[in-house]
Amino acid sequence: MSRLKDKLKVKSLKWQILLGFLIILVILLVTMGIFQYISMKEYLYEDKRQVLQQRFHNLDFNKLSKENLDTITKTEAMEVLNKVASKNIRASLINKNGELAYSNSERIIKKDDNDGDEDYKEIDEKKLQKLKVPIISKYEYISIYNQSGNLEHMYKVVQDEDNNYQMVAWIKVGELSSPSGLIQISTPIQDIMDILARQFYVDISLSIFILIIGAIMGTAIFNRTLKPLYRITNTVEGIKVTDLDTRLEEKNGQLEVDRLAKSFNIMLSRIEESFEKEQLIKEKMRRFVSDASHELRTPLTSIHGFVEVLLRGAAKSKDQLDLALNSILMESERLTKLVNDLLILTRLDQKPIIEIKKEDINGLIQEIQPQLKVLCQNRKLHLDLRDDICAIINKDQIKQVIFNLVQNAVLHTDKDKGSIIIAADLERIENQKFAVLKISDNGTGIPEKDIKKIYDRFFRSETHRSREHGGYGLGLSIVKAIIDSNNGKIKVESQLEVGTSFTVYLKTEN
Known part of the structure; x- marks a missing residue:
């Protein structure tokens, strides 16, 4: 369980941000610490180097003018070296072969030679012996000897025999072009090492303290910053x-x-x-x-009932037989129409790819005018067509739209006083030209509350549910589906006991 919590904590955005923040803080602190350490080290080394260089000003180069330092006497050498030496500084003569000629490590130091004691005093020789003269290899001495210039800014940190770090500086003796040797002075830098060590521990302590404060403050800040995110998470x-x-x-x-x-x-x-x-x-x-189910059950029940009547002996009577067979035929036709309408709607729901092209609306209406007159029976059918009206449509589907709309008008108008008008015109809407097909009647109208439902399948308003009006409420559903598949629009306007108008808008251009 604890492992799971630790795993989730690692994946948490807050902990990832906090971890990234702490990593950046560590990198910055380490970089600043290293930079500060190096800067302080260089500063302290440079200060110590200048002290050594100042010691060279006490030299008497006239006594060191010989071509080879090997010929100089010990007394002469020590007299020169004592000028630059002190209790913390050792001086040595290095010949041009890279060998140590003389060193003042055994010398008793006087006040004018030391580093500022108030009185003359002697230094115990055992203490003097503790400060060793650092010696580097012949190869390194010869390399220093062959360098150009007087080596004013050159120094090196080396370890003596006791593994104590000392700073060593050199100056050439004689002509710069062909010096007779080198004078080496050295001083321990343990004080610098102690300062740098203290600074290192101070930096480490401050860094740890800053990291702890950063972690505490970072957690608080990130909690506050991510609070809206937590609120969103809890809400969702x-x-x-x-x-x-x-x-x-x-x-x-x-x-x-x-x-x-x-x-x-x-x-x-x-x-x-x-x-x-x-x-x-x-x-x-x-x-x-x-x-x-209801609509299918109704004709099936009728057919079943008439078959039972026939089986009970009604077939012996010609009148009863004709009535039963005619009823069965009528109900089977109704059932066939219902199934066909459902199949049409199913195909339209699948949004099949249909062939549409430019068709003449007037010619299309005139082709089906005889069938429309038969459908209207005694009702008046008026055609109000404008010339040269074309639309991008599927001809057969639009024919079915006209049939369905006219049949819908027939169902809701009076048999003798009914009037149906089919009009075709052109209309521009939002800079686009449409062919407009309008079918109007003077029927019973549609209640306002039912206007939005008329395209629903099997929907029939309460006033039109009698069998006298027929239909299953699928005609307008088919009309709407066909109009949509032809990239058109349909609008209805109706007023009770006045009539209904369906307006179809069809595109004249792709």
Whole structure:
């Protein structure tokens, strides 16, 4: 369990940011510490080097003018070396072969030679012996000897025999072009090492302290910064199917979090819309299955009933036989029409690719005019057609639209006083030209509350549910599906006891 918590903590955004922050802080502190350490080291070394260089000004170069330092006497050499030596500084003569000629390591130091004691005093020779003269290899001495210039800025840190660090500086003796040797002075730098060690420990302590403070403050700041994100997380986790109308606060004072909240709200809106559509589709499907079952059961029940009548002996009577057979035929035709309409709607739901091209609307209406007159029976049929009206359509489908709309008008108008008008015209809407097909009647009209439902499958208003009007409520559903597949639009206007007008808008250009 603890491993799982540790794993989740590592994957947490807060801990990843905090870890990154601490890593950057460590890098900065290490970089600053190294820079400060190097700067201080160079500064202290340079200060010590200048002290050594000042010692060279006490030299008497006239006594060192011989071509070879090997010929100089010990007394002469020590007299020169004592000028630059002190209790913390040792001086040596190096010949041009890179060998140590003389050193003042055994000398008793006087006040004018030391580093500032108030009185003359002698130094115990044992203490003097503790300060060893650092010796480097012949190769290194010869390399220094062959360098150009007087070696004023040159120094080196080496270890003596006791592994103590000392700073060593050199100056050439004689002509710079052909010197007779080198004078080497050295001094211990343990004081510098101690200062640098103290500074190192101080830097480490301060860095640890800064890291602890940074971790505490970083955690507090990140908790505060990520608080809106936690709030969004808690809100989203608590949203259920019944809470899809919940929205997140979009003004949190943080641009990124505000954008995230806005994106979540957009997503929630889409989910809510999709869920409502799904619920609506489910309800429509439930109602469709219920209505389809009811509509299928009605003719099947009639057919079943008449078959039973015939089986009981009604077939012996010619009148009863004719009535039963005619009823069975009528109900089977109704059943066939219902199944065909359902098949048409199913194909249209699958959005098949249909062939559309430019067709003459007037010619199309005139082709089916005889069938329309038969359909209207005693009702008056008026054609109000404008010349040269073309649209990009599927001809057969638009014919079916006209049949369905006219049949719908026939069902809701008086047999003798009914009047149906089919008009065709051109109309420009939003800089686009449309062919307009309008079918109007003087029937019973559609209640305002039912206007939005008329394209639903099996929908029939309460006033039109009698068998006298026939139909299953699929005609207008087919019309709407066909118009959509032809990239058109349909609009309805109706007034009770006055009449209804369906207006179809069809594109004249692709």
